[in-house]
Amino acid sequence: MFSVSLPANGLLLAAVSLLLTRRCCSSLSVRDIPHIAAYFGTKTRYEEVKPLLLRDVLSVDRSVLRPPPADSCSPVHLTAVIRHGSRYPTAKNIRRIHKLSELVRRDASRGPEELRSRWEDWYTEDMDGQLVMKGREDLRQLAVRLSILFPSLLSEANVMKRRISFVSSSKHRCVSSVEAFQEGLQQHHELVPEYSHVVDDELMRFFERCRGYVEGVENNRTALLEVEKFKHGEEMEAVRRRMAERLGLPHLSLTPDLVEAAFFLCSYELSIRAIHSPWCFLFNEDDAKVLEYKSDLKQYWKHSHGHVISGLSSCPLFHHVFRTLDKAGRPRRSTDTPPEPASIMVGHAETLLPLLSLLGLYKDQTPPTASNYHSQHGRRFRSSLIVPYAANLLFVLYDCRRGPRLQLLVNESPVRFPGLETEDAPLYRDVRAAYRHLLDGCDFHRECEGRGGGRGPNTEL
Incomplete structure (x- = not known):
């Protein structure tokens, strides 16, 4: 665990930054947003999922908290599992961007002039997935919104007395994100910024420690067969031909990876620089839906319901969340130490995705495959909506007259527990009963066949 303090004038600078951000982002015109912005999969801005934030980044809807009105409930604990904010491309994607840019400058005979002569390839490999300023804003603003939504839990006293725990992955973008979240809390309460968090990869990067997952999915060439089939299938081939035609490029020079690089360039320019990039005009909405589906196939078969071990690999985090909720909801005497009001995990x-999968969420009756794209347009599993930048899974525990209740929110919107769909906030004992098989089982070492046998390739999102 480590703690960092900032000088007092850092508070004023941070507060001014948040105010300017609110004004800047609120003034962004909807017409300036690319028509394909909602289809970028894991590279989607959080604002595409919560469009009200385009008008006001601190917009909060208190009606999302839905314990039964007659049960006299008050929130007593919040556990938040949050994805890092907007980031730079990884080094692998930056190399693809360089290759694409060079190809277009050298060989393209049509398409936007900005791409062929004026677009600047400013990405460098040392950026490699680091958090950008917009990513810090994502987490600062989320912290303020949650403070407004849960004033008794993320209160000034709880922040000052360090009653709130903060956990992060060791990756730089996550550490920067958890620091930004703390900045947001402290700005909201007009406190001097100070960082204090624990790095815990056993909880936040369980996937690289599970040998069953690493060997069975990460390093198994057949595990993502559906992705490979679709990548070279007729829908992707049609997108590739259309893009080559728009640029006047030889069809064979434009690989599926380069098509995807152009698509993601549109997303990066939007999320990093808040601009409508000329790369966006190479794609229509039908193209974007195909490319989103390709991304969804990867997420489904690599990190979600496609392979059972993907969900089971998240057992350590699952058990940690419920142990924390158990402690917060346990009856206590007036002399006992008050429970931890909030746990923030980045x-x-x-x-x-594996945790959502283990909880049974976003599972379609028919799995997405390379051959059923046209029947999957109404699918629930859309990574653009589930895990955009700054995605969040919130467990809200209430103290109620009939006993503790638990509500689940995904990206600040209510989601009902599978099997308990009649209530937004069922009794906590009913939630535990629904997951009894996992609470009593789901042993990480047994499911993952002992200690992890090495790391897979670096493919983090």
Whole structure:
């Protein structure tokens, strides 16, 4: 655990920054947003999921908290599992961007002039997935909104007395994100910024420690067969031909990876620089839906319901969340130490997706495959909506007259527990009963066949 203090004038600078951010982002015109912005998968801005934030980044809807009105409930604990904010491309994608930019400058005979001669390839490999300023704003603003939504839990006293715990993945973008979240809390309460968090990869990067997952999915070439089939299938081939035509490029020179690089360039320019990039005009909405589906196939078969071990790998985090909730909801005497009001945990899309899968959320009756794209347009599993930048899974525990209740929110919107769909905030004992098989089982070492046998390739989101 480590703690960092900032000078007192850092508070004023941070507060001014948040105010300017609120004004800047609120003034962004909807017409300036690319028409394909909602289809970027894990590279989607949080604002595409919560469009009210485009008008006011601190917009809060208190009606999302839905314990039964007649049960006299008050929130007593919040556990938040949060994905890091907007980031730079990884080094692998930056290399693809360089290759694409060079190809277009050298060989393209049509398309936007900005791409062929004036667009600047400013990405460098040392950026490699680091958090950008917009990413810090994502987490600062989320912290303020949650403070407004849960004033008794994320209160000034609880922040000052360090009653709130903060946990992060060791990755730089996550550490920067958890610091930004703390900045947001402290700005909201007009406190001197100070960082204090624990780095815990066993909780936040469980996927690289599970040998069953690493060997069975991460390093198994057949595990993502559906992704490979779709990547070279007729829908992707049609997108590739259309893009080559728009640029006047030889069809074979434009690989599926370069098509995806152009698509993600549109997303990066939007999330990092808040601009409508000329790369966006190479794609229509149908193209974007195909590319989103390709991304969803990867997330489904690599990190979610496609392979059971993906969800089971999140057992350590699952058990940690419920142990924390158990402590917060346990009856106590007036002389007992008050429970921890909030636990803030920052990780990756790969942290959230397996946990959501283990909880039974976003599972379609028919799995997405390379061959059923046209029947999947109404699917529930859309990574653009589930795990955009700054995605969050919130467990809200209430103290109620009939006993503790638990509500689940995903990206600040209510989601009902599978099997308990009649209530937004069922009794906590009913939630525990629904997951009894996991609470009593889901042993990480047994499911993952002992200690992890090495790391897979670096494919974090």
